[in-house]
Amino acid sequence: MVEGSAARALRLLDLVPYLLSHPGISVATLAREFRVSRDEILKDLNLLFLCGLPGYTPLELIDISFDDEVVVVRDPQNLNAPRNLTESESLALRISLSALLEMTPQSNPMYSKIAALSMKIAHSFAPDIPLASIEFTPDRERNILNTIEKAIREDLDLKIEYVNLSKDELSLRVVTPKFVTLQTNQNSLTAYCHEKNGERTFALSQISSAMLIDRKITQAFENGASDSENQTIVSLRINDGQFVKRNQNRLSKVSTDEYHLSVFNEEWILRTALSLPYTLEVLEPKKVCRTVRQRALKALDSYAAPTKS
Amino acid sequence: MSSAKTERLVNLTMALLATERYMRKSEIFRKVAGYAGNQETKERMFERDKDDLRSLGIDIEVASHDPLFDDEPGYRIRPDSYRMPINSFTSEEIGIITTSLGLWLDSGFEDLATGAARRFSSFDELNPVALPISFISSEFSEEGLLDLSRALGQRSQVTFSYLKPESRTPETRRVNPLGVSAWKGSWYLVGEDIDKEDIRVFKLERITSKIEIGKKRDSYEIPPDFRVRDYLIMYSNAGIMITALAMKGKAHSIRSRVSNIETLVDSELAVDWERITYTCDDMETALHEALWYSDCLIIESPLDLRASVLKSLQEIVKKYG
Numbered sequence: 001m002v003e004g005s006a007a008r009a010l011r012l013l014d015l016v017p018y019l020l021s022h023p024g025i026s027v028a029t030l031a032r033e034f035r036v037s038r039d040e041i042l043k044d045l046n047l048l049f050l051c052g053l054p055g056y057t058p059l060e061l062i063d064i065s066f067d068d069e070v071v072v073v074r075d076p077q078n079l080n081a082p083r084n085l086t087e088s089e090s091l092a093l094r095i096s097l098s099a100l101l102e103m104t105p106q107s108n109p110m111y112s113k114i115a116a117l118s119m120k121i122a123h124s125f126a127p128d129i130p131l132a133s134i135e136f137t138p139d140r141e142r143n144i145l146n147t148i149e150k151a152i153r154e155d156l157d158l159k160i161e162y163v164n165l166s167k168d169e170l171s172l173r174v175v176t177p178k179f180v181t182l183q184t185n186q187n188s189l190t191a192y193c194h195e196k197n198g199e200r201t202f203a204l205s206q207i208s209s210a211m212l213i214d215r216k217i218t219q220a221f222e223n224g225a226s227d228s229e230n231q232t233i234v235s236l237r238i239n240d241g242q243f244v245k246r247n248q249n250r251l252s253k254v255s256t257d258e259y260h261l262s263v264f265n266e267e268w269i270l271r272t273a274l275s276l277p278y279t280l281e282v283l284e285p286k287k288v289c290r291t292v293r294q295r296a297l298k299a300l301d302s303y304a305a306p307t308k309s
Numbered sequence: 310m311s312s313a314k315t316e317r318l319v320n321l322t323m324a325l326l327a328t329e330r331y332m333r334k335s336e337i338f339r340k341v342a343g344y345a346g347n348q349e350t351k352e353r354m355f356e357r358d359k360d361d362l363r364s365l366g367i368d369i370e371v372a373s374h375d376p377l378f379d380d381e382p383g384y385r386i387r388p389d390s391y392r393m394p395i396n397s398f399t400s401e402e403i404g405i406i407t408t409s410l411g412l413w414l415d416s417g418f419e420d421l422a423t424g425a426a427r428r429f430s431s432f433d434e435l436n437p438v439a440l441p442i443s444f445i446s447s448e449f450s451e452e453g454l455l456d457l458s459r460a461l462g463q464r465s466q467v468t469f470s471y472l473k474p475e476s477r478t479p480e481t482r483r484v485n486p487l488g489v490s491a492w493k494g495s496w497y498l499v500g501e502d503i504d505k506e507d508i509r510v511f512k513l514e515r516i517t518s519k520i521e522i523g524k525k526r527d528s529y530e531i532p533p534d535f536r537v538r539d540y541l542i543m544y545s546n547a548g549i550m551i552t553a554l555a556m557k558g559k560a561h562s563i564r565s566r567v568s569n570i571e572t573l574v575d576s577e578l579a580v581d582w583e584r585i586t587y588t589c590d591d592m593e594t595a596l597h598e599a600l601w602y603s604d605c606l607i608i609e610s611p612l613d614l615r616a617s618v619l620k621s622l623q624e625i626v627k628k629y630g
Binding site for chain 1: 311312314315316318319320322323324326327340341342361362364365366367388390391392393394395397398401402405406408409410412413418420421422423424425427428429430431438440448449455458459461462463464487488489490491492493494530531532533534535536537538541543544554559560561562564565567578582597598600601602603604605607615618619621622623624625626628629630
């Protein structure tokens with residue numbers, strides 16, 4: 001078969017530089033690396049003995065030795081460097097680098113290196129295809145969800161990079177996932193956080209990366225520790241159905257538009273009040289009201305003239 | 310029989326790679342082991358071998374042996390096109406390359422990507438980089454993507470049957486591929502539709518036939534400034550472009566949407582602040598974000614967004630006064 005012969009010729013051409021850079025490799029490993037049987041690789045090696053440069057004297061033939069299952073190339077002739085990427089391989093590499101870049105958090109030190117390498121590869125391989133001819137936008141939230149589900153299924157923990165919106169912080173957490181809640185507005189993960197030693201809820205949209213790691217059992221998780229002692233009750237006037245729906249578990253209605261809200265994090269309610277100026281008003285505690293006003297004044301000053309922090 | 314052909318192909322590649330001048334066919338038949346039989350048989354063998362090597366991606370150059378005369382053509386393989394420019398990559402870069410090629414496992418590209426990764430490993434021990442990424446392999450497997458990439462790589466026209474969203478009968482389309490894009494699990498081809506004389510977008514899952522790749526290579530050119538995202542509605546609907554001063558290392562949730570970071574001219578201000586450009590789905594969300602981050606983000610444009618932020622902040626001062 002012509003195709004079979006050609007594909008095999010390509011494998012032979014690739015075997016020589018590979019052997020050159022892996023002196024003493026075993027036949028079994030070589031067969032595994034090239035995804036063929038041991039018999040097949042032995043036939044390839046025997047055929048390579050017969051190949052070489054015109055003249056075909058012993059001085060011009062490829063010289064390979066294999067004793068005790070160990071293969072060494074003594075003279076590769078002119079097959080001393082790996083074959084270049086084909087156009088299809090170049091594009092496969094460029095697409096996958098584009099994907100890798102999109103999936104790597106920008107905060108990761110590798111991000112800029114991948115970006116620079118993508119440019120370099122686009123110049124070196126298939127340069128007639130412009131860099132912007134290839135785009136990859138991953139389904140980030142679906143990918144994260146998939147990893148979480150795998151962790152739950154296989155009793156693994158997760159190392160997540162989480163954007164804390166209230167504190168405006170990026171934190172690395174090790175969590176033991178418990179369950180995922182899928183809602184129209186916000187999908188979330190409920191998990192035991194080993195950093196905070198308590199159960200926490202994480203919005204999936206704010207998890208920028210998730211990596212599977214071995215489970216870290218703690219007594220606290222078994223006991224289901226919570227941090228309800230840190231909560232404050234805030235009195236609010238709300239005219240925002242979405243906000244009420246999103247926070248229904250923490251809200252109790254006082255009158256038509258007045259509610260009490262359990263708040264675990266003061267920074268969160270301060271930013272919430274600032275970001276919903278027309279539909280939400282904090283009534284109590286007064287300290288929160290004063291801080292919201294001070295922050296708005298400070299922001300107006302910054303808009304007039306930004307200063308050093 | 311098959312071993313003899315394999316041996317001849319390897320010998321031919323090595324001979325064409327070794328020659329500094331173009332080798333005539335007669336010289337090839339005389340010098341390269343494996344060409345036997347009468348002239349016609351050898352000619353046929355050589356033509357098939359040449360086609361086989363080219364189909365495997367080995368670039369065989371053809372030129373007149375003597376440029377001054379209408380001579381018998383000669384053949385050679387340029388070492389710089391055959392050999393991977395591997396010395397221009399660092400060990401870490403090779404690690405990133407092999408990690409990215411690993412994304413193709415379980416897809417139609419698996420064999421191709423594994424072969425490429427193995428050749429990179431001829432340079433160094435493979436040290437794939439550890440990245441905190443999660444991905445779904447199905448995002449990387451799409452029927453037809455391999456064929457389209459091949460056609461795009463060699464700039465060959467493709468022909469396929471395509472079922473438009475509101476149609477029941479597929480139409481035959483002849484397309485010059487210009488780019489490919491994945492958008493949240495779906496793959497798209499952007500190409501010049503030859504019959505419609507326009508650039509069109511095709512969703513790969515709507516291609517209902519095998520993709521036929523035209524035999525002619527380099528049958529069209531891709532403009533160097535071509536951007537696949539200019540033709541994909543998902544990107545144009547990506548929302549509004551915002552320019553703002555942002556405190557360095559702050560406003561984390563918008564950082565993944567930042568497309569540009571500029572150092573400020575005012576060196577004193579540049580210690581803490583930088584100018585960022587980012588996108589947001591709509592004005593309402595943009596205002597919400599700008600107010601949420603009002604301690605570390607100062608909107609510069611669009612001007613109506615800036616005006617809305619200022620008005621909202623004044624409203625808060627009044628409300629809590």
